[in-house]
Amino acid sequence: MSFPITINGTLHQVDDSLSGTKLLDYLHEVTNLTGTKLCCGIGICRACTVSVRKAGNDYAEPMIACSTPLNLLSGAVITTIEGVAEGDRLSAIQQAFLDNFAFQCGYCAPGFIMASEVFLSWLQTAQVSEAELDGLIENAIGDHICRCTGYIRYYEALRDVAVKTLEAKP
Numbered sequence: 001m002s003f004p005i006t007i008n009g010t011l012h013q014v015d016d017s018l019s020g021t022k023l024l025d026y027l028h029e030v031t032n033l034t035g036t037k038l039c040c041g042i043g044i045c046r047a048c049t050v051s052v053r054k055a056g057n058d059y060a061e062p063m064i065a066c067s068t069p070l071n072l073l074s075g076a077v078i079t080t081i082e083g084v085a086e087g088d089r090l091s092a093i094q095q096a097f098l099d100n101f102a103f104q105c106g107y108c109a110p111g112f113i114m115a116s117e118v119f120l121s122w123l124q125t126a127q128v129s130e131a132e133l134d135g136l137i138e139n140a141i142g143d144h145i146c147r148c149t150g151y152i153r154y155y156e157a158l159r160d161v162a163v164k165t166l167e168a169k170p
Contacts, residue, residue, distance in 0.1 A: 003074040007031060008083030019071035023063075024048050026070055027080060035081035035110050036065050043067045045145040049111035051079040051118050059122050062115040062140075081110035084117060092164070093117060096157035104148035115141050116158050123165050133162050 002013040007027070018026065027033045027050075039047035043064035053060040055075035084091045090098070093116045103109045119140035128136065137158050146154070 003071075005070070005073050005075070006077045007033070008078070008080060014070050014074075020069050022066060023050070023068045023070060023073065023078070024065035027065060033080050033082050036114075037107055037110055038066055039107065039145075041066050045108065045111075046115065046143055047108045047111040047145070049114045049144070050081075051114050051121075053077045060118050062118045079114070079117070081113060084113060091117065092161045093120060093158065096161045097154070100153045100157040100160070102149065102153040102157045103146065108144060108146045108148075112141055112144050112146070112154050115144060116161075119158070120161060120165055123162055124169070128166070130163060130166055133159060133166075137162065 001016045003016070003019075005012050005014055012031070014026070018030075024036060024038055027036050028038075036050055037047045039045045043066055046062075046064060048065040049062045050065050051060040052063040052073065053076065054073070060077070060079070084094060091113075093113055097103060097109065097113065102112070119136070123136075137155055141151075141154060141158060144154075
């Protein structure tokens with residue numbers, strides 16, 4: 001027996017024997033998607049964050065891949081850092097992180113980007129004001145750990161894109 005998961009637009013049938021396998025291990029060892037990083041291994045640092053939309057949910061949610069077993073993801077649509085850019089064109093948040101010099105070593109960047117992508121996707125339909133952004137951004141990326149830079153650059157990059165997202169809404 002097997003169950004389906006979709007990763008970056010590709011359907012995978014996961015054998016039931018792998019149901020206890022951690023998502024991160026499946027990404028690295030089976031799909032050869034190594035952009036999602038292992039850091040703490042217990043979900044505290046959030047470097048391994050991916051976007052997951054479970055069946056029946058309208059929105060994706062950020063999910064840690066290092067400790068989430070595959071059996072909790074049956075039918076889910078998963079996006080990893082490899083699925084964010086469109087060809088050679090970076091997403092708005094990827095470009096904003098570069099423009100704001102948001103990272104140095106880049107190890108935690110995939111997790112920050114994925115959490116930001118989930119937040120920006122939600123923001124496109126949410127009814128919020130610019131005055132509410134600071135708290136919402138803190139909620140979206142405030143638990144992520146970076147050992148190289150000040151968090152202000154990540155925050156500023158996400159805020160820049162979030163403001164543009166709000167301005168683009170009808």
